[in-house]
Amino acid sequence: MGGEYRIKGDKYxxxxxxxxxxxxxxxxxxxxxxxxxxxxxxxxxxxxxxxxDKASAAGGTKDCVTKKAEADPARRGERKPLPKPGQITVNVFNATPRSGLAKDAADELKKRGFAIGKVGNATKAYDKKVRGTGILLGARAATDTALPVLGTQIAGAEKQTDTRKGGEVDLILGSRFKDLAKKEDADRALAALANPAPASSKAPSTDGKNC
Known part of the structure; x- marks a missing residue:
């Protein structure tokens, strides 16, 4: 191009x-x-x-938590029914050197509605070997039924189980035993046992890690 539009130099x-x-x-x-x-x-x-809805249909987290709640009686609010004193047969044995304790305790328990079985001295396995107030002894099935009910009548007694099949329970009086709990105290303890205060519980985890 020429004239004023002519390109000059080497830059374009x-x-x-x-x-x-x-x-x-x-x-x-x-x-x-x-x-x-x-x-x-x-x-x-x-x-x-x-x-x-998807988790429930696919057996996911919600379904897992629901199954756990259904399988846990405590979450469903269900408890084993407690027997009444008249439904519990108590054998009273004296493991101390003091005489008459078994009979006195048995008579008082009978007044409070318990059925009384055998009354006498403890066997060699326990005689003069129980250092606390006493031992409550029964079948494993009595752990949260008969034994706690009987336990309201004597403070500090130790609960134990053995391989027996019957429903009778034993009260073995120890060296620290002085007397049964006062009737009014035992009645309050029995009422609290029958109607426990609801325990606070954490919400179940929904992250699926415990499934």
């Missing part, structure tokens, strides 16, 4: 793209990113409101 003008096109591309990319985020958020909300 560079052709640049219009800036308007770049702005359009950036705006389109931003719009796509926002749309993707909105779509992901919508899916998360759907999972929140429908996740319980």
């Amino acid at each position: 003008p560079r052709m640049r793209r219009p800036r308007g096109r770049r702005r359009i591309v950036l705006a389109a990319a931003a719009s796509l990113a926002v749309a993707g985020l909105l779509g992901w958020g919508s899916l998360q909300l759907i999972d929140v409101f429908t996740g319980d």
Whole structure:
């Protein structure tokens, strides 16, 4: 080209793209990113409101927690029914050198409604070997039934189980035994045992780790 438009030297003008096109591309990319985020958020909300149904249908976390609650009697609020004193037969044995303790204790327990079985001295396995107030001895099935009920009548007695099959329980009086609990104290303890205060419990975990 000649004249005033003639190119001089070894530098040439560079052709640049219009800036308007770049702005359009950036705006389109931003719009796509926002749309993707909105779509992901919508899916998360759907999972929140429908996740319980899916977990239940697939045997997931909720189903696991529900099964645990159903299998645990404490969570269902169920307890083994406590027997009444008249349904408990108590054998009273004296393991101390003092005479007459077994008979006196048996007579008082009878006044309080307990059925009385054998009364006498303790066997060699326990004679003069019980240093506390006494031992409550019964079958394993009596651990949370007959033994706690009898335990309301004597403070500090130790609960033990053996391999017996019958429902009778033994009260073995120890060297520290002086007398049974006062009747009013025993009645309060028995009422509290029959109607325990509800224990606070933590909400079951729903993270699925304990399934």
